[in-house]
Amino acid sequence: xxxxxxxxxARRLREGxxxxxxxxxxxxxxxxxxxxxxxxxxxxxxxxxxxxxxxxAQFGPQEDFKTYPRDIERDLKILARENTDxxxxxSVEEMYPPGFDGWVDMGKIARRLExxxxxxxxxxxxxxxxxxxxxxxxxxxxxxxxxxxxxIVIKKMVADLDMNLKVVTVPTVRETDGLAISSRNxxxxxxxxxxxxxxxxxxxxxxxxxxxxxxxxxxxxxxxTAFIQSEPFTTIDYVSIAEPETLEEMAVxxxxxxxxxxxxxxxxxxxxxxxxx
Ligand code: AMP
Numbered sequence: 704x705x706x707x708x709x710x711x712x713a714r715r716l717r718e719g720x721x722x723x724x725x726x727x728x729x730x731x732x733x734x735x736x737x738x739x740x741x742x743x744x745x746x747x748x749x750x751x752x753x754x755x756x757x758x759x760a761q762f763g764p765q766e767d768f769k770t771y772p773r774d775i776e777r778d779l780k781i782l783a784r785e786n787t788d789x790x791x792x793x794s795v796e797e798m799y800p801p802g803f804d805g806w807v808d809m810g811k812i813a814r815r816l817e818x819x820x821x822x823x824x825x826x827x828x829x830x831x832x833x834x835x836x837x838x839x840x841x842x843x844x845x846x847x848x849x850x851x852x853x854x855i856v857i858k859k860m861v862a863d864l865d866m867n868l869k870v871v872t873v874p875t876v877r878e879t880d881g882l883a884i885s886s887r888n889x890x891x892x893x894x895x896x897x898x899x900x901x902x903x904x905x906x907x908x909x910x911x912x913x914x915x916x917x918x919x920x921x922x923x924x925x926x927x928t929a930f931i932q933s934e935p936f937t938t939i940d941y942v943s944i945a946e947p948e949t950l951e952e953m954a955v956x957x958x959x960x961x962x963x964x965x966x967x968x969x970x971x972x973x974x975x976x977x978x979x980x
Contacts, residue, residue: 706789713789724750724843725786730755730758731773733777735884738785738829745787753789754790758798760830761831766821812852813829829860834852836861843870847875849975849980902974905964936968943963944961959980962978
């Protein structure tokens with residue numbers, strides 16, 4: 704396993720090696736969700752690149768960039784064990800040198816849901832991912848369904864800007880009680896961790912109501928909202944039932960539909976989703 708800390712070094716290592724290249728962009732503090740992407744990439748490519756970069760551009764000024772969990776020594780051990788060929792580990796200065804001022808703005812879909820709650824978030828995500836694609840030039844790049852809107856934004860960026868790679872979406876990996884695995888789960892105390900299971904349970908409730916014949920999106924959202932509010936420590940940011948390409952809210956549920964939510968458990972903001980199809 705080779706470690707590249709500069710863009711020049713990443714390019715040099717990548718050039719020397721032939722075959723389909725898989726890229727898994729991460730912010731590190733690796734968990735089983737990341738491993739699903741890494742193993743899929745390993746299985747489908749002859750060269751496997753993982754980037755570990757906590758991207759300041761996608762955090763708002765009041766968000767957790769400084770306190771975001773990091774453990775690069777542990778991450779490198781995991782990546783070596785998974786037969787990673789190249790780890791790209793740039794510094795903030797390497798990615799955003801003085802004078803940096805070029806941004807990728809993905810328009811309307813980047814301003815809904817997560818984009819509405821976190822202004823500028825997807826500008827930061829799209830910009831860093833475009834840079835990673837240009838640096839690594841992967842054949843395929845792997846993203847998690849857990850961050851559904853992120854995957855949708857990246858797929859649209861690749862389509863709209865004619866980027867020459869395939870974006871693969873990997874299903875969400877969950878704990879036994881259904882909570883989607885996330886680096887931010889580390890912020891939860893024991894009671895909050897128990898309460899956090901309400902996110903996935905409410906998504907299952909929405910799915911069940913729809914399967915039983917309820918097609919009014921408003922009705923489903925209402926029941927999911929009441930269910931979440933019945934759990935302690937919860938503050939709802941949004942509960943959405945939207946068309947998966949445009950992310951426009953639905954009045955009547957038509958498939959496929961993306962049911963997604965963001966809920967604060969204590970101070971920790973968590974997101975999750977399911978697709979009705
Ligand atoms: P992050 O390090 O949180 O930016 O995540 C890096 C990638 O891993 C993103 O494409 C995420 O969607 C994906 N990911 C994170 N958690 C999970 C999970 N529980 N299941 C599947 N993919 C995940």
